[in-house]
Amino acid sequence: MGYKLSPLAFDYYLKALRNTYRIFAPVLQKGKGKFAGTDVISYGEINSLDDIMLDRKSYFSPKEVLYPIRETLFYFLNDETKAPAINVKPILILVRPCDLNGIGKLDRVFLNNGQEVDFYYARRRELIKFAMIECVEGFDTCFCVSMDSNVANNYDMAVRFDEDNITVKVVDKSLITKDLTHADTAIFEPAFIQENKVKVTIPEVDLVTKKTFDHELWEEYTSRCIACGRCNTSCITCSCYTMQDIKLSDDKKIGERRRVWAGCHIDGFTNMAGGHNFRKKNGEKMRFKTMHKINDFYKRFNEHMCVGCGRCDDVCPEYISFSKCINKLNAIVREETLHE
Amino acid sequence: MGINGKIVTKNAYRITKTRNKTALRIRVPGGYIKVKHFTLIQSIAEEYGDGTVHITTRQGFEIPHIDFDKIAQINKKIRPLIESLGLDIEVTDYGYPAAGTRNISACVGSRICPQANNDTTKIARKIERTIYPNDFHFKVAITGCPNDCIKAHMQDFGIICTTDPQYDANRCISCKACVKNCKKNVTGALEMNNFNVKRDAEKCIGCGECILKCPIGAWSRGETPYYRMVIMGRTGKKNPRIAMPFIKWSSEDVVVGVIKNTYAFVGRHIDRSLPKEHIGYIVDRVGYQVFKQEVMEGLKLNKKIQIAENIQWHGYYYKQDNQFKSI
Numbered sequence: 001m002g003y004k005l006s007p008l009a010f011d012y013y014l015k016a017l018r019n020t021y022r023i024f025a026p027v028l029q030k031g032k033g034k035f036a037g038t039d040v041i042s043y044g045e046i047n048s049l050d051d052i053m054l055d056r057k058s059y060f061s062p063k064e065v066l067y068p069i070r071e072t073l074f075y076f077l078n079d080e081t082k083a084p085a086i087n088v089k090p091i092l093i094l095v096r097p098c099d100l101n102g103i104g105k106l107d108r109v110f111l112n113n114g115q116e117v118d119f120y121y122a123r124r125r126e127l128i129k130f131a132m133i134e135c136v137e138g139f140d141t142c143f144c145v146s147m148d149s150n151v152a153n154n155y156d157m158a159v160r161f162d163e164d165n166i167t168v169k170v171v172d173k174s175l176i177t178k179d180l181t182h183a184d185t186a187i188f189e190p191a192f193i194q195e196n197k198v199k200v201t202i203p204e205v206d207l208v209t210k211k212t213f214d215h216e217l218w219e220e221y222t223s224r225c226i227a228c229g230r231c232n233t234s235c236i237t238c239s240c241y242t243m244q245d246i247k248l249s250d251d252k253k254i255g256e257r258r259r260v261w262a263g264c265h266i267d268g269f270t271n272m273a274g275g276h277n278f279r280k281k282n283g284e285k286m287r288f289k290t291m292h293k294i295n296d297f298y299k300r301f302n303e304h305m306c307v308g309c310g311r312c313d314d315v316c317p318e319y320i321s322f323s324k325c326i327n328k329l330n331a332i333v334r335e336e337t338l339h340e
Numbered sequence: 341m342g343i344n345g346k347i348v349t350k351n352a353y354r355i356t357k358t359r360n361k362t363a364l365r366i367r368v369p370g371g372y373i374k375v376k377h378f379t380l381i382q383s384i385a386e387e388y389g390d391g392t393v394h395i396t397t398r399q400g401f402e403i404p405h406i407d408f409d410k411i412a413q414i415n416k417k418i419r420p421l422i423e424s425l426g427l428d429i430e431v432t433d434y435g436y437p438a439a440g441t442r443n444i445s446a447c448v449g450s451r452i453c454p455q456a457n458n459d460t461t462k463i464a465r466k467i468e469r470t471i472y473p474n475d476f477h478f479k480v481a482i483t484g485c486p487n488d489c490i491k492a493h494m495q496d497f498g499i500i501c502t503t504d505p506q507y508d509a510n511r512c513i514s515c516k517a518c519v520k521n522c523k524k525n526v527t528g529a530l531e532m533n534n535f536n537v538k539r540d541a542e543k544c545i546g547c548g549e550c551i552l553k554c555p556i557g558a559w560s561r562g563e564t565p566y567y568r569m570v571i572m573g574r575t576g577k578k579n580p581r582i583a584m585p586f587i588k589w590s591s592e593d594v595v596v597g598v599i600k601n602t603y604a605f606v607g608r609h610i611d612r613s614l615p616k617e618h619i620g621y622i623v624d625r626v627g628y629q630v631f632k633q634e635v636m637e638g639l640k641l642n643k644k645i646q647i648a649e650n651i652q653w654h655g656y657y658y659k660q661d662n663q664f665k666s667i
Contacts, residue, residue, distance in 0.1 A: 032560045034551050036450035036457050036484075036503070042557065060557070069511050069556060229515060229555040244514065244535045260535075266515045266555065 002169045002188030003180045010166040011048045016177040017092060018047070021129070024065045025094035026058040027051055043093070052094065054161055057139045061236035061311060062095050066124050067106060072258045073120060083119075091128045092175075094159065096135040097192060098142070101149035102236030102307040103130075105297070109239045113300075120259075129156040129172060134190040141310030143198040143323045149307035151192045158190040200326040202294050202304065203333035213287065215332055221325070222283030224318050225265070231289065231312035231322070232263025237305050240264065264288045290325055343408055350475065352436035353411055356404065363394075363404040364414060365439065366421055367472075370446035370464030370482070371399035377421055388414055398443040398479075411435070427469055438473030446482040447490040449501075456484025457548050458501035458565050463592065470596055476606050477616055480599060486526075486547045486568070493583045496619050497599050498570040502546025504562035504589070504644070509536050511558035518550035518559060525549065546589070566644065567595045572620040572653060581620075581655020584648070586632075591642035601635040608634075624653075 005013060017023060027044035031037070041053050042060040074081040095103070110121035132155035144150040156172035167188045170176050203212075232238045242262040247255040262269050265285050271277050279285050297305035312322045341360055349355070353362040366381060381401055385393050390405040406414065415435030422431050429437065444467050447453065449460030460482040467480060482499040483490040492498025514535045522530040529543035530550060537550075537558075546566055551559040566589045573583025587594065602619065609626050611617045623631045628651050636647070 031563065032557065034554070034557070034560075035454050036501075036548070036561065036565075037459065040557060069513060070509075228517065228553070233513070233556045246534050261513045261556070266513065267517065267520075268515070 001176070001180075002167060002186040003183040004186040004188075005166045005168065005180075005183050006164075007049050007166065009179065009183055010168075013168075013177060013179040013183075014046070014048060016179050017175065021090050021092040022087075023092045023094070024062065025052045026054070026062075028053045046094075049166070052161075054133065057142075057309075057311065057314065059311070059315060060234055061102065061309065062093055062099050063103070063106060063236050063239075065091065065093055066103065066128055067110075067121060067239065070258055070260050071120060072256050075256045076254065078253050086124060088127060092131055092156075093128060094131045094133050096133050096309075097152035098135075098144040098147075098149050098307045098309040099236050100130055100132055100152040100155060101144075102309065104152075104154070105237040105301075105303075105305050105307065106239055108301050129175070131155065131157040131159050131168075132190060134158060134160040134192075136191050136193050138193045138196055139310065140197060141313040141321075141323070142193075142196045143200050143308035143310060145193060145196050145308070146198075146200040146202075146323075147304060147306055147308035150194070150196075158188070160188065160190065196308070198308075198310065198323045200308070200323045201330045202326060203330040205295055205298050207333050207337050208291070208295050208329075209336070211336055212329070212333055217325075217328055217332060218281075218283035218287045220283065221286035221320065222281045224320055225282035225286050226318055227265045227267065227282045227285055228317060229263050229266035230315040230317065231320075232265050233261065234311040234315045236307060236309055236311070237293070238263055240269070242268070264292075286320075286325070290322075290329065293322075294326060294329075341408065348408065348411065350437075350439055351411065351415070351434070352439040353406070353408075358405070360408060361404070362406050362408050362411070363389075363402050364406060364418075365396065365436075365443075366401040366403065366418070367425060367436065367443045367468075368400045369425060369444045369468035369472075370449075370461040372446075372461040372464070374424070377424060380417065380420060384414055384417060396443070398481075399445045400443040425468060425472070426465065427472065429473065436473070438475050440475035441472055441478045442480075444468050444472075444480045444482070445490055447484050449482075449484040453484055454552065455487060455548070456501065457503045457546070457561075458484060460484045460490075460501065463499065463501075466592075467596055467599065470600055471603065474603060476603055476610075477618060478599070478602070486545050492573075493570055494573045494575060495570075495583060496572060496574070497595075497602075498573060498583045499595050500568040500570065502566045502568055502589070503548045503551070504546060504564065504566055505539070505544070505548065505550050506560050506562050507537060507539065508558050508560070511556050512537060513556055513558070515555065517553045517555060521549055521553045565592070566590060567592060569595050569598065571651075572623055574618060574620045574655075576618070577658060578621075579655055579657050581653050584651045584653055586648050586651065588646045589642075589644040591645070594639050594641060594645060597639040598635050601637065601639070602631075605631060605634045 023046050024043050025046045026041050029040045033040040041056055041058040043062045043065050072084050074083045110118035157175050158169040160167040167186055169188045240262045241259040243259055245257050279288055293306035294304050345355055352365045356363050385391055385403045388406045388410045389403045394402040396402050416433045444464045446460035446464040450456035450458055463482050479495045480497045481490045481492045481495045483492040484501050486500055492500055519530045519532055526547055526549055527543045529540045530537050569587045570583035571586040606619055609622050
């Protein structure tokens with residue numbers, strides 16, 4: 001069912017929803033950009049339409065709403081453990097289709113990856129509903145169409161933000177409040193972006209060989225990448241984490257265990273006992289990430305991990321473009337295949 | 341030709357080595373100027389000078405090789421340049437009203453530079469409006485961060501823009517990027533403690549590097565900008581020395597107020613038997629404690645401010661330079 005709302009009516013609708021849901025959306029964090037006098041857009045809880053930032057892409061993805069940066073798994077006291085309670089008020093997140101697809105990748109990792117379901121992810125994920133932001137223009141660095149993630153259908157509600165009004169399509173009936181039933185009905189099917197400025201061609205999965213691994217391309221990234229980790233922290237699909245045991249007593253028997261985001265470009269990633277580190281050079285880290293996003297993940301789940309949101313391009317202080325890397329890799333793989 | 345040297349100098353024209361020729365100094369506070377003024381500078385240099393300008397060490401322009409008798413004509417023409425300073429005083433056709441207080445220089449600041457903690461141009465222009473015109477010889481510079489690209493440490497008043505970094509432990513991924521960088525490039529004010537970053541407020545200089553290095557936004561800028569002020573640095577033929585920290589974590593009002601109050605301080609204590617006496621030497625003569633007391637008077641201090649108990653300036657005296665022997 002579709003409804004057309006004035007901005008004011010939409011605010012009343014949000015207000016009604018907030019009785020049941022905590023609503024998250026891209027929010028402008030004033031003065032919180034890393035450079036002086038700059039803002040950053042990240043996901044935060046909203047109260048009204050004015051809080052929602054749609055003009056620019058969010059710097060950080062919505063993943064932190066359903067997969068906290070730091071999460072205490074349990075507290076321990078001698079042999080006893082206790083998982084902390086979480087806020088169980090349901091959540092409604094406003095996301096673009098790429099991110100909605102990206103969350104699908106997180107679901108694969110945490111919910112459909114072997115026999116065990118991740119308890120912590122699952123209990124939060126169950127609380128979440130999605131209001132998909134119609135996205136037909138995208139931004140300069142987006143390449144969702146190439147990654148087949150421009151279209152998403154698993155939303156509970158879709159929203160079109162026009163200058164003068166907001167149109168919503170409600171799939172999940174529980175999201176219909178009396179504010180909607182009083183509003184004008186409308187026929188509304190969200191449209192999806194059909195072409196990005198940036199296009200990538202993924203090298204065919206099976207054609208990536210050991211030779212591709214040893215290619216000098218990765219040396220270029222060794223000289224350019226500074227391994228700051230921003231590509232990992234801004235990515236909607238990066239889901240690696242590490243563990244921390246925080247001991248609060250001298251005998252180390254009281255404390256908490258938490259998991260914390262980690263990333264292949266972040267110092268200490270997969271370090272082993274004795275200080276062993278598999279990927280010392282930054283080009284090797286870049287290769288690892290690239291392969292995971294457009295090769296390895298596919299082998300396991302039959303779909304690519306990267307959704308082409310382009311945030312890694314947006315945030316890289318060294319202006320490394322992941323889409324360019326994919327295309328370069330594709331050219332190399334084609335070259336290698338031709339010469340075999 | 342009869343020239344009243346005092347009058348022309350005050351009018352921003354200098355006595356040059358070429359007899360009967362002068363040079364005009366154009367003020368460019370913060371080194372920030374709209375390029376539309378270039379055509380005026382160009383036309384004056386071509387019509388009255390030798391078609392060249394010198395870009396001064398303080399970020400102004402000096403137009404050389406001007407005949408003294410053209411000053412009145414030129415003064416009329418440079419009115420737009422003086423108007424562009426946005427001063428509170430009435431602009432006339434008589435040129436610059438003072439030249440003693442030198443052009444306020446500034447690094448490019450946060451309009452361009454990622455390292456900068458503040459808009460140095462804006463602050464430079466604000467201070468210009470506060471202290472110009474004034475005849476006392478003051479040198480003021482503003483730098484966006486403790487890298488001090490403008491060499492605030494060589495000024496009578498050097499203002500270093502800082503930020504009070506805010507840490508959100510809930511966002512921290514313990515990557516140590518801030519800790520390692522602070523240790524290597526700054527003061528080592530950060531250390532890891534139980535997977536959290538602990539900041540030693542005494543060691544922190546507010547450079548904002550932790551914010552720049554953090555990949556997850558666990559560090560962010562505080563709402564209020566702060567300033568460190570270093571004072572009484574100087575060059576010169578007697579005792580060159582670097583400016584020393586006077587106040588830390590100061591509000592903008594206090595740093596501006598200190599400079600303003602120093603004019604009255606100099607007015608009370610300057611040795612008028614000399615052709616001129618630089619502030620640094622006046623402070624040396626009357627003592628830091630007197631200076632501190634007088635320039636802080638009436639200022640509303642912000643809560644976080646710290647003021648130096650004492651200052652020991654270093655530098656050296658040319659006359660004690662006895663380390664050299666002829667080969």
